[in-house]
Amino acid sequence: MADPLEHSWQLSPQDAVDLQRKLRQRIELRAAPNPIRLIGGADISFNLYSDVFYAGIVVLDYESLEVVETVLYKETVTFPYIPGLLSFREIPTLLKAWEKLERKPDVTIVDGHGIAHPRRMGIATHFGLVTDSPTLGCAKKVLTGRIAEVGKEAGSVSPIMDKNELLGYAMRSRLRSNPVYISPGHLTDPDGALAIARHCLRGYKLPEPTRLAHEAVNTFRRSQLPTDGE
Secondary structure: OOOOOOOHHHHHHHHHHHHHHHHHHOOOEEEOOOOOOEEEEEEEEEOOOEEEEEEEEEEEEOOOOOEEEEEOOOHHHHOOOOOOOOOHHHHHHHHHHHOOOOOOOEEEEEEEEEOOOOOOOOHHHHHHHHOOOOOEEEEOOOOEEEOOOOOOOOOEEEEEEOOOEEEEEEOOOOOOOEEEEEEEEEEEEEHHHHHHHHHHHOOOOOOOHHHHHHHHHHHHHHHHOOOOOO
């Protein structure tokens, strides 16, 4: 693999957009590692209007989906909230958590989009590039692309298309639940990303890695809040 990508995170919005366009040329879409032994889930949590971010990465055994490691990190961020540039706001804190891992996952599911992004540079893609590791995104809302109606049955999927380009899949992970949007980040491909996400479903809307990362990081954030009398 190549060396992990390094660049400044303190950029103007226009410079950040320009960097996304340059980094797009470095994205590699290919089959995920085989076998996958460890699967990661990465998520960020913060209080409304707060610049204090809480990052969590949970690593699971791929076959049993039992947790083997959890890392958490907290820091104050400075990059503003700008739609389409959320990776510049969130990834620096995630990277601090990543550095703390004793066992790096073979693939990481990141809460957010991969290439299903107007410039193909969602947080999962950007995170994969800066860690030089296979990633995919699992998002709760559509950011770009055309999607036909997803069937009502659990497991139904519909491709996310931009003209003739396949960006990923909308997947109804359980009955009477809104779809989630799966797209490759880096060093995975659309069908492989979908297969990994499906493998990690255990009856909840989110795949287990991101569901457990979401739970861990929110528990961490709530534990850091001042209690009455402090």
